Amino acid sequence: MSNREKRGKVWLAVAGVVKSKDGQWLVVKKRYGGLKGKWSLPAGFVEMGETADEAVIREVLEETGIQCNVKGLIGLRTGVIKGEISDNLLHFLLEPVNEVEVSHQDHELFEAKFMAPEELLLNQDASIILQYLIRNDITFSKQAINNLNPGDQFGYTAYKLFL
Numbered sequence: 490m491s492n493r494e495k496r497g498k499v500w501l502a503v504a505g506v507v508k509s510k511d512g513q514w515l516v517v518k519k520r521y522g523g524l525k526g527k528w529s530l531p532a533g534f535v536e537m538g539e540t541a542d543e544a545v546i547r548e549v550l551e552e553t554g555i556q557c558n559v560k561g562l563i564g565l566r567t568g569v570i571k572g573e574i575s576d577n578l579l580h581f582l583l584e585p586v587n588e589v590e591v592s593h594q595d596h597e598l599f600e601a602k603f604m605a606p607e608e609l610l611l612n613q614d615a616s617i618i619l620q621y622l623i624r625n626d627i628t629f630s631k632q633a634i635n636n637l638n639p640g641d642q643f644g645y646t647a648y649k650l651f652l
């Protein structure tokens with residue numbers, strides 16, 4: 490079964506906006522898909538048994554070697570592909586735990602590095618979303634609310650709100 494078949498017709502993915510202490514953005518250049526050869530945010534699909542904020546930490550670490558903490562949720566990109574696939578991407582604001590050297594996942598990425606936002610805006614290989622986030626300084630985020638229990642009848646093993 491391919492990844493596309495496994496995900497079905499409703500996709501949930503996450504992307505991480507990671508800024509260094511000096512204001513540079515962590516970006517990756519993908520080897521596949523619609524963003525092949527473009528600078529974009531580290532991103533990937535939410536796996537079974539994990540929350541979206543756990544998924545973004547995992548994806549950023551897998552793709553770049555950078556361990557992060559979630560500062561909050563920035564927003565949602567949602568669309569429909571070819572009239573049938575619901576494609577949803579949550580953007581999270583992250584901060585690196587420590588400033589270590591960036592590595593990259595060779596089979597998925599050409600490259601990963603921190604770049605100055607001004608340099609990304611001038612780079613024709615920067616994705617549309619990345620350019621929009623930088624131009625509009627979209628880094629306001631909603632922090633996680635962790636201490637709520639909707640009731641044991643639901644059986645949640647993890648429950649968080651970003652409101």
